Each structure stands twice: as C-alpha cells, then as structure tokens.
Amino acid sequence: MPRTDLAIGLDSFLAGHQAELIGFRRDMHAHPEVGYHEHRATRRLALRLSAAGLRPVILPKGTGMLVDVGDGPPDGPVVALRADLDALPIADEKAVPYRSTVANACHACGHDVHTTILLGAGLFLAGRAAAGQLPGRVRLIFQPAEEVPGGALDVLAAGGIAGVDRIFALHCDPRLEVGKVGTRTGAITAACDRITVRVTGPGGHTARPHLTADLVYALGKIVTELPAALSRRVDPRSSLSLVWGRVSAGSAPSAIPDDGVAEGTVRCLDDEAWHQAPDLLKALIEPVASSYGVIADLTYERTVPPTVNEAASTGLLETAAAEVLGADAVVPTPQSLGGEDFAWYLESVPGTLARLGTRFPGSAQEFDIHQPTFDVDERAIGVGVRLLAGAALTAIADGASGKDRGLNGKLLAEPSPGTALTANGAGTTPA
Numbered sequence: 001m002p003r004t005d006l007a008i009g010l011d012s013f014l015a016g017h018q019a020e021l022i023g024f025r026r027d028m029h030a031h032p033e034v035g036y037h038e039h040r041a042t043r044r045l046a047l048r049l050s051a052a053g054l055r056p057v058i059l060p061k062g063t064g065m066l067v068d069v070g071d072g073p074p075d076g077p078v079v080a081l082r083a084d085l086d087a088l089p090i091a092d093e094k095a096v097p098y099r100s101t102v103a104n105a106c107h108a109c110g111h112d113v114h115t116t117i118l119l120g121a122g123l124f125l126a127g128r129a130a131a132g133q134l135p136g137r138v139r140l141i142f143q144p145a146e147e148v149p150g151g152a153l154d155v156l157a158a159g160g161i162a163g164v165d166r167i168f169a170l171h172c173d174p175r176l177e178v179g180k181v182g183t184r185t186g187a188i189t190a191a192c193d194r195i196t197v198r199v200t201g202p203g204g205h206t207a208r209p210h211l212t213a214d215l216v217y218a219l220g221k222i223v224t225e226l227p228a229a230l231s232r233r234v235d236p237r238s239s240l241s242l243v244w245g246r247v248s249a250g251s252a253p254s255a256i257p258d259d260g261v262a263e264g265t266v267r268c269l270d271d272e273a274w275h276q277a278p279d280l281l282k283a284l285i286e287p288v289a290s291s292y293g294v295i296a297d298l299t300y301e302r303t304v305p306p307t308v309n310e311a312a313s314t315g316l317l318e319t320a321a322a323e324v325l326g327a328d329a330v331v332p333t334p335q336s337l338g339g340e341d342f343a344w345y346l347e348s349v350p351g352t353l354a355r356l357g358t359r360f361p362g363s364a365q366e367f368d369i370h371q372p373t374f375d376v377d378e379r380a381i382g383v384g385v386r387l388l389a390g391a392a393l394t395a396i397a398d399g400a401s402g403k404d405r406g407l408n409g410k411l412l413a414e415p416s417p418g419t420a421l422t423a424n425g426a427g428t429t430p431a
Ligand SMILES: [Zn+2]
Pocket: 109, 147, 369, 370
C-alpha cells in the first residue's frame, strides 16, 4: 500500500516527539503509583495536554482524567481511546536507569507505556484538530486503578463514555514482537469471579446421621454436583467453569460438624453467561442443600466481565493498522483467561482491545507481565501512537456506525463532575 497522508503525518510527528515520549515513559516508570494514587502522573499529563491547548477534566477522586480533542459537527462521531495509569504493588527487579524509585511499586503491566501512547496520540490528534483535519471528536480516557480493579467504573460514573460511539485500547504483549498487533473478535480476556459456599446444620454423632443433617456428605454433594450441573445448564461455548480451591469441614472422625465451607473461582468467556452465573449457582445449590437438611449460603464476588471485542471495531482497528503500520502488522491473538477492566466499557459501547507487541526481536530474554523484570522494546510507543491515532481517525471516517447514544445514561457536552486545569496549568477552574 502506498504511504498515505496520515502515515506520512505520523512519521513527521513521531520524528519530532519520540524522544519526549520515551522520556515521559521512563519518568513514569521510575515513579510508579498504584491504583487511585496516580497523582503525579495525572498532574504531568494535565500539564502537558493543557500546554497543547486541551482542557483535561480530572476525575472526581483526583486521579485520572478525560480530555476531548476536536469539536466536529454537533452530532458527529465521538471515538474514545483508553489508557490505564496504575502500577502494581510489586518490587522492580530490573537493572535499568529508569528502574522504579518507589519501594514495592512497579509498572509491571506496561500501563506506563499505555499512558505514554495515549498522550502521544492525543498530541497528534490535537495537531490535526488545529489544522481542521479532525471531522469528529476523540475522547482520551486516562483511567486510574485498572489493577484494583474498578477504575473503569469511576470513568463510567463520571459520564466518561456518554455519547461515545466506539472505544479502543491497547495492552502490552511481551510474547508478540514489537511492530506487531494482535487482534481478536469476541472474548479476548475472561471473567474471573470468586465464590464461597458456607453450609450449616445442627451437627451430631456420626452414629445417627438420620437424626441430624450429614453436613460433610451434603458439602461433598455440592462440591461435585455444582460443576457437573453447570456443564449441562450453560452453553459449553461460554467456557464457564467452576473450580474449587478450598474445602473445609469438621474436626473429629465421629462428629458431624455444624458448618463447612467450599471456595472456588468461576471463569467465563461469555458475557451473557457471566451475567446469569450468580442466580444459576444459587438455584443449583438450594435443592442439593435441602435434600440433606442443611442450609447453604452462596457469596458471589464479581471482579470484571469478560472483554468481548466487537467485530466492526476490530475491523476498523485492523484497517488502521494496515494503513499506518503495514499490511503484515496484524496477527491473530489467542484468548486469555486473565481479567481486564476495559470489559466494563464494552458492556455499554462497541469497541476493541488489541495486543501491542513489545518483545525485543531476537532477544533470548522472555518477559511476562506482572513479573518484577517486565520491560518493553520502547519502539512499541511509536507503534502504539500510530495505531491509536489511526484507529480513531478510521472510526471517525467510518461515520459512527454502531452508534447507540444514550445507552449509558446522560449525554454530556462536557464530562462532569471534575476539575479542569487552565491552559497554562497554573491553577484550577470548575469544569
Ligand atoms: Zn495487569
């Protein structure tokens, strides 16, 4: 494909900004902040974006921000790009000049890279808007607390995706070479919830189970029956699986205990099955418990839904990747059973999360995320800027098909509530 104006524009933007962006990433890497403590990163981003003429709106809890780029026609397309700001509470074990200076905090999931990429894409798009070359609006979402998880819910509560037609995000993938982008339609990450079943009964002597309730037997039935029943009541394509990690009851061989507990995880790749899981489990437990005269209480702890990539958005990102990175940049990526709170956005608005290759080509060292030695080939930053800026412009040009305004409640002209920095960043004004 011949190089387009967009690809050439990105070349010249990156030639002028690459060093600044790598410096920003290294500074952020050296000063990691865990979920809801991302004050330094928030401040630096707000200052830089304000200096570019943008108006960041800080989220109500004080970290993270929303920044709109461009105006576009009043009912024109709005595309959101999302990055996450938080680090992990683990020690940095790398020997690099930009190693973490904070004890027990490290950007081991690459969120410093995601943030830097979104900053770069935002600055590039701001330049396009100033030149009258942005026929829509792009909302930059710098989200706090992905690892906690739940920062996405703060963005939603602040009206952060009201009016948004599509949303895109990238996540570092150390198994994929720099320059490559992994895409997938459908589930790309999983839900992983925790369940606890507490069983209680009167207790008694093992000589007379008929005069009491045989709690250990009932607990055993629940532990074996539940996964079996689930496999027949839920579409196998949803990959919903319940696996127990702990079972405990009793203390003496001849005494039937009066309580016991089983704990496990529920993993799921399908959004509908994930929504149904708590009620279904409850309905399956009750008849087993009542058959044996015990009471079973289910505690179901939600973490995040599965991230289910929408086909059209994935196609738009692939089209953009071919234009700005080359036709062979896109590769298919497998499903992961990890969780990612980007899933919350996709409950309300179509979008896609893609894997960004960060692997050093030819390197013998294998990196993995959430490891204290995790690092990236920093050329991934330029790749990510091209990709996110390209995806936004491609989606805007596509004209907001799949638009479903108002799904998430109010449509806001300006995100609120929050605080906007003034253009020079010297003070704050209400949004
Ligand atoms: Zn992570």
